[in-house]
Amino acid sequence: MEEEKRTIRAVERALDVLLVFTSGSEWGLTEIAQRVGLHKSTVHRLLATLEQRGFVVRDEATEKYRLGLRILELSAYTRADDPAVVMRGEMERLRDQLGETISLYVRDRTDRVRIQAVQSEQAVRRVAPVGARLPLTVGASSKVLLAFEAPSVRDALLSELVWPAPMDRAAYEEQLREIVAAGYATSFEEREPGAAAISAPIFARSGKLYAALSVSGPSNRLTPDVMREVAPDIIAAAKRMGTLLG
Amino acid sequence: MEEEKRTIRAVERALDVLLVFTSGSEWGLTEIAQRVGLHKSTVHRLLATLEQRGFVVRDEATEKYRLGLRILELSAYTRADDPAVVMRGEMERLRDQLGETISLYVRDRTDRVRIQAVQSEQAVRRVAPVGARLPLTVGASSKVLLAFEAPSVRDALLSELVWPAPMDRAAYEEQLREIVAAGYATSFEEREPGAAAISAPIFARSGKLYAALSVSGPSNRLTPDVMREVAPDIIAAAKRMGTLLG
DNA sequence: TACCGATGTTTCACACCGTGAAACGAATGG
DNA sequence: CCATTCGTTTCACGGTGTGAAACATCGGTA
Numbered sequence: 001m002e003e004e005k006r007t008i009r010a011v012e013r014a015l016d017v018l019l020v021f022t023s024g025s026e027w028g029l030t031e032i033a034q035r036v037g038l039h040k041s042t043v044h045r046l047l048a049t050l051e052q053r054g055f056v057v058r059d060e061a062t063e064k065y066r067l068g069l070r071i072l073e074l075s076a077y078t079r080a081d082d083p084a085v086v087m088r089g090e091m092e093r094l095r096d097q098l099g100e101t102i103s104l105y106v107r108d109r110t111d112r113v114r115i116q117a118v119q120s121e122q123a124v125r126r127v128a129p130v131g132a133r134l135p136l137t138v139g140a141s142s143k144v145l146l147a148f149e150a151p152s153v154r155d156a157l158l159s160e161l162v163w164p165a166p167m168d169r170a171a172y173e174e175q176l177r178e179i180v181a182a183g184y185a186t187s188f189e190e191r192e193p194g195a196a197a198i199s200a201p202i203f204a205r206s207g208k209l210y211a212a213l214s215v216s217g218p219s220n221r222l223t224p225d226v227m228r229e230v231a232p233d234i235i236a237a238a239k240r241m242g243t244l245l246g
Numbered sequence: 247m248e249e250e251k252r253t254i255r256a257v258e259r260a261l262d263v264l265l266v267f268t269s270g271s272e273w274g275l276t277e278i279a280q281r282v283g284l285h286k287s288t289v290h291r292l293l294a295t296l297e298q299r300g301f302v303v304r305d306e307a308t309e310k311y312r313l314g315l316r317i318l319e320l321s322a323y324t325r326a327d328d329p330a331v332v333m334r335g336e337m338e339r340l341r342d343q344l345g346e347t348i349s350l351y352v353r354d355r356t357d358r359v360r361i362q363a364v365q366s367e368q369a370v371r372r373v374a375p376v377g378a379r380l381p382l383t384v385g386a387s388s389k390v391l392l393a394f395e396a397p398s399v400r401d402a403l404l405s406e407l408v409w410p411a412p413m414d415r416a417a418y419e420e421q422l423r424e425i426v427a428a429g430y431a432t433s434f435e436e437r438e439p440g441a442a443a444i445s446a447p448i449f450a451r452s453g454k455l456y457a458a459l460s461v462s463g464p465s466n467r468l469t470p471d472v473m474r475e476v477a478p479d480i481i482a483a484a485k486r487m488g489t490l491l492g
Numbered sequence: 493t494a495c496c497g498a499t500g501t502t503t504c505a506c507a508c509c510g511t512g513a514a515a516c517g518a519a520t521g522g
Numbered sequence: 523c524c525a526t527t528c529g530t531t532t533c534a535c536g537g538t539g540t541g542a543a544a545c546a547t548c549g550g551t552a
Contacts, residue, residue: 006502007295008539010510014257015299018320025323029529039512044530049253053261063529067324073335074264075321076486077271078313088453108300108315115318130451131322133315252531254510256539275500285541290501309500 013038014046018055018067022133026064075131087241091118091213094237098230100217105134105141105199106210110161112136112145120217137161140187140199141212147176147185148201148209183235186227189219196222198231200238204245213238259284260292264301264313268339272310333487337364337459340483344476346463351380351387351445352456356407358382358391366463383407386433386445387458393422393431394447394455429481432473435465442468444477446484450491459484 016036020027027035033043047065050056054070091102095118104116114132136142136157146154154176158169179185184200197216204210215234216222262282266273273281279289293311296302300316337348341364350362360378382388382403392400400422404415425431430446443462450456461480462468 006291007298008256008260008291010254010256010539011260011292011295012299014254014260015296015301019299019316021323022319030527040529041512041514041531042510045252045254045510046257049257050261052253053258053265055261067320069324069332069335070265071317071320071324072332072490073268074313074317076336076489077267078315078318088451092453106315108303113315113319115315129322131318131320133319256510276498286500287502287541287543288539291539 010046013042014050017043017046017050021056021067026059026062026066028064032065087244088116088118090237090241090244091116094213094215094234095120097233098215100215100222103141103214103216104202105145105212105214107136107145107149108133110136110157112139112142112212115211134191137163138187139191140185140197140216141214143176143179143185143187144199144201144212144214145209147179148203150209182231184231186224188224194219196227198222198227198234200231200235202238202245203242205243210242210245213241256292259288260296263289263292263296267302267313268335272305272308272312274310278311332490334362334364336483336487336490337362340459340461340480341366343479344461346461346468349387349460349462350448351391351458351460353382353391353395354379356382356403358385358388358458361457368463380437383409383413384433384437386431386436386443386462387460389422389425389431389433390445390447390458390460391455393425394449396455428477430477432470434470440465442473444468444473444480446477446481448484448491449488451489456488456491459487 013036017032020032020035029043029047030040032047033040036043038046047056051058051065051068054068056065057068058064059066087104091104095102099120101120102118103114105112106115107113111133112135114130114134117130134142136145146157149157158173163169163172184198186196186198188196195216196219197214199212199214201209202211202213213234215230259282263278266278266281275289275293276286278293279286282289284292293302297304297311297314300314302311303314304310305312333350337350341348345366345368347366348364349360351358352361353359357379358381360380380388382391392403395403404419409415409418430444432442432444434442441462442465443460445458445460447455448457448459459480461476
C-alpha cells in the first residue's frame with residue numbers, strides 16, 4: 001500500500017501553494033493555509049521563500065499574495081509552445097474559415113493543457129486562455145488525446161483516471177474505437193452546457209501523437225450536422241500541422 | 247551582522263533548480279547539480295519532486311530535464327501589469343551575454359519611443375534614456391518597426407514620413423523586404439557616427455507587432471560580422487519576450 | 493571482450509532543519 | 523473597548539532532508 005517516496009515534503013508543499021493560484025489569482029495567507037491543509041506558520045515560511053525568489057509577490061493594495069514575474073519568465077522557456085507558434089498560422093487560417101475559436105491541446109499526465117489558441121471574432125464565442133488545464137475525461141480533445149495514444153499508454157491512463165459518476169469504462173473504450181475509425185471526435189454540451197467542439201489528432205512525423213486540434217463554439221452554431229460537414233477540413237489542417245513538427 | 251533567515255532551505259534550492267532553466271531549456275542532472283552547487287543526490291530528489299508536480303518533465307529523446315506545462319498553466323494566472331517591466335529580465339540576460347546596451351522601442355505614430363533599456367556596463371557605451379523619442383526614418387529599430395508592420399499601416403506611414411535628403415523611397419522599401427526575409431535589421435553609423443545597432447521584432451501572441459528589441463554599441467565592437475553572428479540570439483530573445491505578452 | 497569514465501539511481505546514518513503549537517502584535521469593526 | 527481576524531515570531535522536539543558512498547547503465551576505447 002505504501003509507496004516509497006523519494007520526494008521532498010517541504011518542496012511538495014511549496015509547489016502545492018503555487019498551484020493554489022490556478023483557482024484564483026489573489027490569496028491571503030490564511031486562505032492558502034486552509035486550502036492546502038497546513039498550519040499558518042508553515043505556509044508563512046513557504047510564502048516568504050517563494051517571495052524571496054520572486055515566484056510570488058504581495059499586492060501592495062490588498063496585502064494579498066499573487067504570482068510573481070518569475071513565473072512568466074520561466075514560461076518563456078517552456079519549449080512546449082515553440083511548435084505552437086509555428087502552428088499559429090494554420091490555426092488562424094482555420095479560424096477565418098470557420099469563424100470559431102481554435103485551440104491546441106497537449107496531454108500532460110492525466111490532464112490536457114491548452115498550449116495555443118486563436119479566438120473567434122464573433123460576438124458570442126468561447127473564450128479560452130492559453131495554459132488552461134482541463135480534465136482528460138470529458139471533451140472532444142480529451143477523447144482524441146486518449147483514442148490515438150499508443151495502446152499501452154492509453155490503457156494505463158484509462159486505469160488511472162477517475163471517472164465522473166455516469167460514465168462507464170467499457171462504453172467509453174468502445175467510443176474511443178469509433179473515434180479512431182472516424183479520425184476525429186466531437187462533444188456536444190459535454191463539458192459545459194451550450195458548448196460544442198470537434199477535435200482531430202496531430203501526429204509528429206515519427207507517428208507519435210503530439211496534440212489535439214479543436215474547434216469549439218456555441219452548440220447552436222456547432223450543431224452535429226455542421227460538425228460532420230467541417231470534419232474533413234479540420235482533419236486536413238491537423239495533418240498539415242503535423243508536417244510542421246520535427 | 248548576520249541576517250535572520252525565515253526561509254526554507256529545501257524550497258530555495260528547488261526554486262534555484264527551476265531558475266537554471268532560464269539560461270537554457272535542457273539540462274542533465276549532473277549539469278544542474280554543478281550549476282547550483284549541490285550534490286547530485288540532492289538535486290535528484292529535488293527534480294523528482296518537481297517532476298511529480300509537473301513543473302519539470304524529462305525529454306523522452308534526450309533523457310534530459312526541461313520545464314513542464316505546469317509553468318505554462320501558472321503563467322496564465324500572472325497578471326502582467328506592465329509589459330516593459332516583465333521584459334526587463336530578458337533584456338538583462340541579453341545585456342549580460344553581449345555586454346552591450348539593450349533597448350526596447352515601440353512605434354508612436356511616426357516616431358519610435360524607447361520604453362525600456364538596460365545599459366551596457368562597459369566604459370565605452372551607448373547611453374540611452376528611457377522615454378527618448380526618435381524619428382522613424384533611420385536606425386535599425388525604425389526599420390524593424392516599419393518592415394514588420396501590417397502592409398496597409400506600413401504604406402500609410404511610408405507616405406506620411408518626410409525623408410531626409412539622400413534617401414529614396416523605392417530603395418528603402420526594397421531594404422524593408424530584405425529585412426523581413428532576414429528577420430532582423432541592422433544599422434551601421436546610420437543615425438550617429440561611431441554607433442551601430444541590430445534589432446529584431448517582438449510579436450504578441452496575436453501576431454501583432456509589439457516592439458523592436460535592439461542591441462546598440464560602438465561600431466568598432468558591433469561590426470557587421472559580429473552583428474551577423476549574434477543575430478540568432480537576439481531573434482530568440484525577441485521571440486521569448488513575445489510570449490510574455492497577452 | 494574488458495575496461496573506462498560519465499551518467500542517473502538508491503541506500504543509509506546522522507545532525508540539522510523544518511515543523512506546528514502557542515504566544516504576540518496589529519488592524520478592523522461591532 | 524473588547525472581540526475577532528489576520529499576519530508574524532518564537533521555540534523545543536523529532537522527523538526529515540542531507541551528502542558520502544555504493545550501485546547500476548550506459549557508450550566509447552583499446
